[in-house]
Amino acid sequence: MTITTDITIIGGGVIGLLTAREFLTTGATVTIIEKNALGQESSWAGGGILLPLYPWRQADAITRLALQSLKLYPDLASELITDTGVDPEWTPCGLLITKNPDITAATDWCSSNAISFQQAGAEFFNCLDTQAENPLWLPEIAQARNPRLVKSLKQDLIIKGAIVHEHTELTAVNVHNKRVTSINITSGQTTINQLDVNQLVISAGAWTGQLFKQFFSEFACDAPKIAPVKGQMLLYDARPDTLSTMVLDGDQYLIPRRDGKILAGSTVEHDEFNKTVTTAALDRLNTFAVNLMPALKNYPLIKHWAGLRPGTEDGVPYIDKHPEVGNLSINAGHFRNGLVMGPASAQLMVDLILNRPTAVNPEPYKLCRKA
Ligand SMILES: Cc1cc2nc3c(=O)[nH]c(=O)nc-3n(C[C@H](O)[C@H](O)[C@H](O)COP(=O)(O)OP(=O)(O)OC[C@H]3O[C@@H](n4cnc5c(N)ncnc54)[C@H](O)[C@@H]3O)c2cc1C
Incomplete structure (x- = not known):
């Protein structure tokens, strides 16, 4: 017998997983449909910096979700450790x-959003080689370790009773009288099941625009403009404490993990649904990394991968109930900031569906907004 849960979520990346968790904490029952294994796409591939890069240059709507998430992360992390034993780090x-050519905008942004900052002195550059310009140190900014975060979320959802269908793809949506009544899901080559639906949330990352085009094109609102944007990353097997802080240098960065491994990222490539890694990107990222931190020459480069960010033009996600299809919602399009905006986006999605007051003004995230 197939159980019809209160909420069905398409896509088990960090956005789908956090949305599922938020629903479960309200007592709702939840099903997640994921075409691969949970959390193995963009959410696995990212860097996990919990601040948008140069947030003062980005839309205020990104700041609003990021700041709300920053409040939620410490409790989220400690609850995940307690409940699952898996540390999202x-x-x-x-x-x-x-380098901060726009230092006044940077410090104004930090001051008005209560983000601590100080000018970074020479002691920050002992192991770095770069042409600094108004260097800024943000001591409270955190990171999460992507593969650990998705692993702990998966574990947590299973413990909390979510129904999880991995390697199962959404292949059709059945709509009657402006409500989704059921969906077709396919696992493997041949099996097609029909699943009844109460509320459907689409959190399919870079694939979300395609799904809306395929299934909801007859409705007034244009499909959300979400396109894949490839990002490549490198990983060095450095010793613990080789680098103690995250470093953003121009448009690239280094991120040290707790076990010493150091990530160098990332590229921003508009290349459709292509996750192939390239030697050109490897050379570029490796040159950046060893120039910035010469000690990296001493450590093996052990991994090179790519992920597909769910790109929107201004980086602002779509978090909304569909204006025409009564039980359809979207939480997708987080581009370069899915980890940092994730907890607040999940909270907003759930508040909207449950008609509760929202912590963040929902207006900028509307599905039918212009561009
Ligand atoms: C190189 C790189 C660096 C990054 N660095 C950072 C960072 O430092 N900080 C930060 O906050 N963000 C960062 N990001 C962005 C962040 O990773 C993404 O914004 C976030 O992971 C998006 O999560 P998601 O759940 O929307 O998408 P995904 O993780 O891609 O999940 C979507 C899921 O939907 C599934 N799906 C698609 N179609 C279907 C279907 N038909 N049926 C069932 N399932 C389906 C997919 O298989 C996938 O698992 C980075 C991304 C990359 C690639």
Whole structure:
């Protein structure tokens, strides 16, 4: 017998997982449909910096969700550790930003959003080689370790009773009288099941625009403009304490994990649904990394991967109930900031569906907004 849960979520990346968790805490029952294994796409591939890069240059709507998430992360991380035993490695290791030509905008943004900052002195550059310009040290900025975060969320959802269908793809949506009544899901080559639906949330990352085009094109609102944007990353097997803080240098960065491994990222490539890694990106990222931190030459480069960010033009996600299809919602399009905006986006999605007051003004995240 197939159980019809209160909420069905398409896509088990960090956005779908956090949305599921938020619903479960309200007592709702939840099903997650994921075409691969949970959390193995963009949410696995990312860097986990819990601050948008140069947030003062970005839309205020990104700041609003990021700041709300920053309040939620410490409790989220400690609850995940207690409930699952898997540590998402939320680590407030601080962020050094080496070049700030717009230092006044940067410090104004920090001051007005209660983000601590100080000018970074020479002691921050002992192991770094770069042309600094008004370097800024943000001591409270944290990171999460992507693969650990998604693993702990998966574990937590299973413990909390979510029904999880991995390797199962949404292949059709059945709509009657402006309500989704059921969906077709396919696992493997041949099996097609029909699943009845109460509320459907689409959190399919970079694939979300396609799904809306495919299933909801007859409705007034245009499909959300979400396109894949490839990001490549490198991983060095460095010793613990080789680098103690995250470093943003121009448009690239280094992120030290607790076990010493150091990530160098990332590229921003508009290349459709292509996750192939390239030698050109490897050379570029490796040159950046060893120039910035010469000690990295001593450590093996052990991994090179790519993920597909769910790109929107201004980086602002779509978090909304569909204006026409009564029980359809979207939580997708977080581009470069899905980890940092994730907890607040999940909270907003659930508040909207449950008609509760929202912590963040929902207006900028509307599905039918212009561009
Ligand atoms: C290199 C790189 C660096 C990044 N660095 C950071 C950072 O430092 N900080 C930060 O906050 N963010 C960062 N990001 C962005 C962040 O990773 C993303 O914004 C976030 O992971 C998006 O999560 P998601 O759940 O929407 O998408 P995904 O993780 O892609 O999940 C979507 C899921 O939907 C599934 N799906 C798709 N179609 C279907 C279907 N038909 N049926 C069932 N399932 C389906 C997919 O298989 C996938 O698992 C980075 C991303 C990359 C690639």
